[in-house]
Amino acid sequence: MSAATACMPLVPPPPSSPIHGSTGKPAMAATELAERRKPGGMETTITESHGSEERRAEGNGDGEVKMSEPRAVVRTLTCERKPYVEGFALWRSIGRPELPELDPILSLDEFEFSAPAAFPDHPHRGFENVTYMLEGGVSYHDFSGHKGTINAGDVQWLTAGRGVVHAEVPAGNGVQRGINIWVNLSASDKMVEPRYQDLASNGIPTAATGGGGVSVKVIAGECLGARSPLRPRTPALCLDVALRPGARLRQPVPRGWSACAYVIGGEAVFGDASAGARTLVVFGGDGDVIDVRAEAAGAVAGARVMLVAARPHGEAVVRDGPFVMNTREEVEQAREDFRRRRNGFEMADGWTSDHAATAAER
Template structure:
């Protein structure tokens, strides 16, 4: 397969691949399966990223009523649809290509359940919040697929979920500065994507196989996570005969202490103890949890 040469490079210090591993399926929620690559024993935390799940769920399985505090969740649908509802009265359905960027802040209890028949697939990324933002009020940014910036140029298609690529910026506001790009490369195409030097970044392959970091690297296939080392950007090649699709995610490290207890992420053990007490007693942000139940759970 002929390869597009990189001329006039915009990435002068390509980030090398520091670690690579396969995200294997595991059970999560109620009857759902996820391929977890960040937030498992091999990689507990990659500042500011707490969890990356590639999820697969079919009704009646799902993620019924559960709490969060201290971080943001980004849900990006690949197939099917999921309905979200929470104790503040917010409810919505996101389908293939849609995005929900939820700031849990000081506290939210919500559910995420399949909205259609068949298998629903997507990605969910947890992004840590700095200490000054952990107790802010919850908020949502829900963006339909048609409203996500998309650019196609020289055999490269990119959906700009957060940050900037190929001269196009996303309208999504991120409290923790974040880059989230969905790339598809045609066969024989190469890519350069700048990444701020001080940020941590990773690649997760969704479809096909690609070469990342160096032209001498071994090909990487679907469901593999690649942690990128130091440099000013990513270089990638598709030397296969099929399209290559992957996400590139980067974020500014917070550099703060981290204590996590399941869906609660704070800076100290005392704050975690306080969060558990707040949730159990339905106070300090969890007041509405006392009597709330999702419609999905009520109907089950």
Template sequence: MKLFLFILTITIALISIAFSDTILARIGPLTDILNRNNNQTATTSSSNTQTTGTSFKGLPVIPPTEIYGEPKPEAMSVPRTIRKAFLAVQQSEGVGAKVRRSIGTPQLRNFSPFLMLDHFTSSPGSGFPDHPHRGQETITYLLSGAVDHEDFAGNKGTIEAGDLQFMTAGRGIMHAEMPRELEDGDPVVGMQLWVDLPEKLKMCEPRYRDLRASEIPQVKTDDGKVNIKVISGQSHGVDSVKELAYTPVWIFDIEVQPGGSITQPLPAGWNAFAYTLGGTTNFGSGEEKTEIGQYHNVVFEQAGDTVTAAVDADAKEPGHFYLVAGLPLDQKVVQYGPFVLNSQDQVYEALRDYQNHQNGFERAKGWQSEIGKRMMQ
């Protein structure tokens, strides 16, 4: 049976890769593998359990500044224009969860270094049970509620509203992400961004960093009408916590009150987008100004070094958006579900390694998360 499942998995991968070099699916095609693993007996040692903190868990590798240098916005101000804007349509994902996926859909692919963006909503009894990753980083930003996390190395932790988790999958990780039941019964809402790793770091050791809301600096501009959470990068003279992701990304949570406006500098040459979480926001200025409603991804042209946004003075609510920019990686992307590599052969190798519990997946054998068992109760 195991041999049959493995051959079936490889066959599906071959067919999928024949259609596209970049396969942007998530866990669905690997359901047979995941179900088999979930049915194995749990053998995780409790002596390895630890709580994630504010520093990285996992072995350090090459600091990103040694690979790329420090990102610096240009001194001159050239506004970026909008390349496209589109609604993120809600769909089912994981087990019982709902996501609005914008990056990693036919609307937006090959947008290096970004692989996928999900605006997710989940309730107790739903979530993302045990599943593997290789070759990417995930950045999870929680807007409301709480999410428990557990992996096959014995790491456990919880992020709450306003917190983030930066996870580097590297050579291999298997984990679960499950919403925690809230007293008020409200759903858990957040953003999860998948970022590609540079080729030389694809097989680094996995690591985590929980960034607490209290660690995120904030800055107000335009007489207090604009509030910026500087999650990663720099804004209006305020710098974020350093060494968060290996692939350089800037991330801001921005809220603009009616009558307010902001011009945010971004490193030249980086790809950038804004995802609208609430209200109506005008992006651009003059004839280039475009009104964008809730749940849209606004993709900016690469040329230029600033993004301008404003909310009409007579608006009934503030504009709230998630602004992200990242350094494009000059490399091929071959993705099969949660495995993101640079060639078809590397994808096949990842499937074999996961199937045979080797080369980073040794601890996946017989492992079952405790938090994933909630779905069986």
């Protein structure tokens, strides 16, 4: 589900409130995505100790060895639970006043979703919407006829591009919990055809260290030799990392990419910075390795961390509800296109989702 609510109230919203944010999705894009650079594992690694600083040598296959260094933590933010309407609450880490964005990451939320809340039919344009379920599920239906349920452990990666319209509701009784991320599209990709990619939990590649101290679900990008089949339009890395006490992961990340880590549970250590559950850690741009470990002993056993990194665009960002563009004029154009059912929103003309009635009843 899409929990990016800096710009969107949920249902049931006040009658005057615009609806904006979520996941759900259109049909596959007509044009296949161009091959893009993806973060990969190092072929050879050598650990060297230099006092308190640890560097690694990376073999590039040509006999040349380059030193790699861990990224420094530049900021940590504690996330607090914020209810929006009955049945919907989130822990917002990116997209808040202290950190409006981490180019190209527009928002990163952990959410709770249950009846009577729902996201009725609403549009999106100009970004990618990622929903990764931790518990329960979210049912969705989009204007191209695509519908289903994102269950625990599944991921849904939507490139909204020029426009999609969809709806989402809790898939079952009780609280449904997940992670929602909005990733911006570059100006040249804002109006691409929409593309919907999803992976069931058993289809997401997994990797582990030899002793099993670290296990990873590779949602996007590559880790420990496992590569995700997902192809984000904006090059990105997204990993669900579980660490047993004392375990450690050193994950390569391309220099210049924005990178952060959200601690889902337990307590993780990044260099000299310790972070507990529902804390966001932001890394500086220097260095090409993220170093994370779980303390060998402590009150909390192990840690679960979501590592997210993506190549920045360095462009102006103008957001208004469900639309993320580069100028105010483009946002207004998006609203007009949706209102007139044109330029990507043609299929919304006369369409109503299967969940519209359910949302209205709530």
